[in-house]
């Protein structure tokens with residue numbers, strides 16, 4: 001069974017899928033959504049839960065930007 005295609009909200013590329021066996025041993029396709037990481041304690045945020053569909057690459061980029069912004073705010077610089 002083929003699952004629906006999901007497009008990354010950021011770059012417009014298709015979200016890649018992986019085939020994995022679920023807990024019942026049935027092979028299913030899963031989307032490889034990117035996860036956001038803003039630095040502790042906001043690590044491993046599933047952006048799909050926030051209504052965003054991001055590929056791993058874009059999630060990585062956004063995470064880095066958010067992390068930098070957060071650090072600048074914490075340091076009171078800029």
Ligand SMILES: [Zn+2]
Nearest residue numbers: 008011055058
């Ligand atoms: Zn993307």
